[in-house]
Amino acid sequence: MNAFVAPTPASLRPPSQVMRLSRMGSMFPTRLSFLRSLMRRLAAEKVKVTRSVWEMSDDGFGRAVYSLDFGGHTYSLVAISTDLPPEMRTDRVIAEAWDSAYVLYDGVPDAAELDRITANAPRQEAGRFTERDLVLSRANKSVRLFAHVTERLKAGQQPDTDMIRSVGYLMRTTAVYGNGKFGIADRRLIADRPGLEGPFAAEMLTVWLIRNFTHDLAEHVGGAPLDDHLKRHLGVGNSTGLGMAPFLVTHPVLLNNWMLARETALARVRAIPVLELDQKARILELAKRATQHLAQWDVPDVDHQRRIEKLRADWAGVEASIELYLNQTYPLDALMASMSQRSEDVQELMVSLLIEPFGDLVDDLCETMGDTIGPLSSVIKDTDTLRVLLEQYFSWAMEIDFSAPAEHQQFWYVSEAKQEPRLGDRYLEPGSELESPLDIARRIVSLYKALPLQNQSVVEFSRDVSGHGLAIERAQLVMRYQYGEIQDNLVGVGCLPIDMLRCKLSFFGASKFDPKSDRWTRITLCQGAPLTSELDKGADDWWLPVFKA
């Protein structure tokens, strides 16, 4: 394989191109995604998962504990399955009961700790947790598939492969809480542990273990084993709503680090002068896999299905032409450049594909995707300097005409109902005076307009003119974290939160995006990922999983 090729800064796609909502909403998972990097770590340690507790009724209600040693620590997933009336089954934050609840526990819980978790986990936000509890989650059944699988198993048959392919999971999580929520451990307390340093590593570990539990539960209720190739395609579903979107705005350092890692990976592979034969073959194989994956990706939403179908057609043309570029010098640069007139969906799929075969060239970037220190602000001494900086880095915001009502028609807010994040119409709904501060572009423009003609220190300006603290803070960050700002108006009528959700979920490693509106989506995690019994058999070839019946 090729030696490290350092990209020049000019070879990175600029933030003005990358940090737009529509492009972020076109992203696919890559080998840098958190689930992928976690699975590589688990496989490198040949982690063994053991099931020490299985107290389950015949119809699948009870509790279980799975444990594993990882990075010098022992962790356990406590899973609790309960009988949920259909009328209570909602994936929204405002739900109060779920089919199952989970805690990732630090160590192995003794009987008292297991009872404590069993009492609290099903209550989720209403429960209380301790620093031994690292992640809190819950999941609802795919009623249709879970019933089908267990009925088939009871009848001595394997489930219908078309149903496995079309649904793809037995349960879907509706929240995976980390970092101190409801009393669980702060992220900082485990951030230095081997294997858990990466963003959302503990959460991804939880999701992978939940997937294993859902397989076990279906086999228990069905009374027979599922074929491994079916289990491998049964990931964990996830319903994600607006709560995920603000994270990208309130964590500019993390957003920068994720996007910069991805763009650096792309720049590195574009800088490869010549491809080896096996590399060419691998790229063609993956392009074909992408075609098969797209063919298996169907969603009920008419508009999104149309988009997928267009991508299928466009990608078919792209796949046929890839080979033409592979014998050139700087072949991947030429191939990527040839995408410039293609849709953002095609371009971002190509980015994901090009990174995939070059683990030895890009996998080290996973270590740069966390935020160990926190925001490092640049000092801006005076308002003239601040003005120049705003003009240089926030020209995209200046181009938005905030005198037009449509440009601030939406407002983000937190409802008093279980603090569910929501989005409202400023002109039709009450509450905009309490809006959450996600209107970065508007605040930047407001700051720019408020700057005095006479130069003064930024500190004096901050003291004299209130209300611009957040905008100044973002300006102080932008030089160091140039990929940390979404370069679009997040309160304009054209803002589609689904774009932010897809960006973040692609970094988790999600596939099969299944939008239910412009504000929430279902996805699949861990589909194609190794089973707990397969970590020693090669754990890293499940990019864009394809189901082989």
Add this chain to the structure above:
Amino acid sequence: MNGYSFTEVEGVLTKAARGSGAGVAHAAKFAKAAALALASDEGADLVNAALADLPKGVIRDHAIWIQRDLADAGEGTVMFPNGDALWVGYIDTLPYKSVETPTGEIAVYMDVFAKPVRPPRVFISNENIAKWQALAAKTYVPETEQSRLGGAGAGLTDND
């Protein structure tokens, strides 16, 4: 007294400060500093006094003073006076190494980055947490049927 995670306390105090009239950036800085200050005996009183003084008082002034001194220094070492637990909390949340000097000042080394300090638990009385949650609730939008049905863009049952 009950134990809470640092993130929980930071979250409720950010909202409590905003609900009491602090700007977004000042509220966030205050909450981090306050969550550290609560480890001291005087912490809760300092936090309550700071919240009561809004929209003026230390929640605005501490952040501005520290910003001023860091800006003046540019880089290198900045000497801050010592102070109460909340003031020290503000300094300890900076991403730089800080040490107390023999003369009692606090030296902040802007060329040495430091990971944030996070106690495993923050202990708070029921009375105080209730007070701060009530202030935080001032940032929540009251429930309406329109908000419940349309605000999240999702349905109310998922039995498929």
